Every structure is written in structure tokens, then in C-alpha cells.
Amino acid sequence: MTGTDLATLSDLLAGPVVPAARGLLGCRLTGNGVTVRITEVEAYAGTAGDPASHAHRGRTARNAVMFGPAGHAYVYFTYGMHWCVNVVTGPDGEASAVLLRAGEVVEGLDLARARRPAVRRDVDLARGPARLCAALGIDRSVYGADLLGEGPVRLRPPAAAVSEAAVTAGPRVGVTGAHDVPWRFWLAGDPTVSAYRRHVPRVRR
Numbered sequence: 062m063t064g065t066d067l068a069t070l071s072d073l074l075a076g077p078v079v080p081a082a083r084g085l086l087g088c089r090l091t092g093n094g095v096t097v098r099i100t101e102v103e104a105y106a107g108t109a110g111d112p113a114s115h116a117h118r119g120r121t122a123r124n125a126v127m128f129g130p131a132g133h134a135y136v137y138f139t140y141g142m143h144w145c146v147n148v149v150t151g152p153d154g155e156a157s158a159v160l161l162r163a164g165e166v167v168e169g170l171d172l173a174r175a176r177r178p179a180v181r182r183d184v185d186l187a188r189g190p191a192r193l194c195a196a197l198g199i200d201r202s203v204y205g206a207d208l209l210g211e212g213p214v215r216l217r218p219p220a221a222a223v224s225e226a227a228v229t230a231g232p233r234v235g236v237t238g239a240h241d242v243p244w245r246f247w248l249a250g251d252p253t254v255s256a257y258r259r260h261v262p263r264v265r266r
Contacts, residue, residue, distance in 0.1 A: 070218045074131040078104045078157035081150040087219030092197030097164030101247040101254045107156030112238030116156035129153030132209040143191030165253045184252040
């Protein structure tokens with residue numbers, strides 16, 4: 062894809078979640094005056110045997126947007142303090158989505174710094190899913206938004222194609238099921254990629 066292939070991006074998101082996740086690397090997400098280049102993502106396959114997915118047990122009020130259409134935003138609140146944003150993928154009725162885990166701020170740097178004043182290094186402004194949302198000013202109001210449209214939060218293809226050799230795959234971060242499924246994808250060597258942490262169950266005493 063190139064920067065003019067919005068239709069190609071739309072077709073990619075309408076397909077299987079794993080190729081869609083890989084294809085989102087290098088794409089640009091703009092929100093409220095800040096643009097990030099996506100450097101790390103995770104794929105979640107919904108009810109199709111993926112116990113780590115929010116849609117594993119079926120449709121709920123929280124995950125309804127995951128069931129389509131593709132290209133819309135699934136935003137959720139976690140740990141009582143953070144927002145995370147996903148891009149819905151796949152055909153209507155089949156829940157799947159890609160969590161946007163990290164990105165490089167490429168436009169609106171001063172605004173991103175103002176939203177995250179405690180951050181010392183620019184590479185950390187959107188390094189992690191909650192930080193990415195904070196830098197972009199994304200919250201519940203974006204739930205269900207068409208990211209391929211002209212709304213306040215917009216997803217666009219990469220400015221330059223990303224080669225297969227530049228993409229690395231590995232286990233997803235901190236999930237409570239399907240720990241070792243290699244559905245996290247990132248741009249190799251990029252300093253904005255978040256650290257890997259496997260989920261460790263709490264031991265009751």
C-alpha cells in the first residue's frame with residue numbers, strides 16, 4: 062500500500078485479522094491534532110477459538126462493534142484508568158479486531174507532549190496502547206467511529222510500503238489465555254515498540 066490506497070486498506074481490513082494486523086504497521090492514525098505512525102499491533106480473532114479476545118464468549122454491549130463493519134474503532138477502558146483502541150476487521154458478523162499497541166508521533170509533537178507531560182523521551186509518548194490513546198486524545202467518544210472516514214480520528218495507509226522483512230512476530234502481551242499465540246506484530250528495531258510482558262496469574266494466599 063501507498064498513501065493513496067485507502068480502498069486497498071479498506072479491503073485489507075475486511076479480510077482475516079492476521080494479515081490485517083500486519084498491514085496496519087506503518088499506517089497513520091490521526092486524532093485531535095496528533096498523528097502517529099503505527100509500529101506495533103496485536104490481532105484478536107473473536108469467537109473463533111481465541112480465549113484472549115473480548116468477544117470470545119459472544120456479543121455483549123461492550124464488544125458489539127467488534128462484530129462489524131470493518132474499519133471502525135473498538136475502544137475500551139482497562140484497569141479503571143486507561144483507554145485502548147482497536148481497529149475492527151473481518152466480515153460483518155464475525156468478531157475480530159487489532160489492538161494498536163504503539164506508534165511514533167510524526168505530527169503534533171508539542172500537543173502530544175502537553176497531553177503526556179511526565180514523559181521524558183519522545184519515543185515513549187505513544188509506546189504502549191494506553192499511552193497511544195492518551196497522546197491522540199482518544200476516549201470512549203471514539204467508540205464505533207469509522208476510522209476510514211473524515212471524522213476526528215482517521216486511519217490512513219502508510220506513506221511508504223512496509224516490507225515483510227521489517228516485520229517481526231511474537232506472543233501477545235499480558236493476555237490471560239492463548240499466551241503463546243504469535244499474533245503480536247511490530248516493526249523490528251523501532252524504539253517505540255513496547256516491552257514484552259507475559260501474563261502472570263495472581264496467586265491467592
